[in-house]
Amino acid sequence: MRWKQFFMPAKSMNAEESRQFLSGKTSAEVNILDVRQISEYESGHLPGAKLIPLPDLGDRLEELDPSKPTVVY
Numbered sequence: 001m002r003w004k005q006f007f008m009p010a011k012s013m014n015a016e017e018s019r020q021f022l023s024g025k026t027s028a029e030v031n032i033l034d035v036r037q038i039s040e041y042e043s044g045h046l047p048g049a050k051l052i053p054l055p056d057l058g059d060r061l062e063e064l065d066p067s068k069p070t071v072v073y
Helices: 003-007 015-022 038-043 054-063
Strands: 031-034 070-072
Parallel strands (some): 031 070
């Protein structure tokens, strides 16, 4: 686990700011991380979002590309 990343500042965005940030970007440019439960993800999620439920996140950080910005919801 990359523990130092937890001490880096994170920017909060509302829904509209997130839409603007993601507009025109592909999954090759940004990590879109859905930390909800499987049933919530299956009922609807952002296109290209990767599901890693919050309780599993610490064990699965290596699945995210650290060189790309990450949007978490």
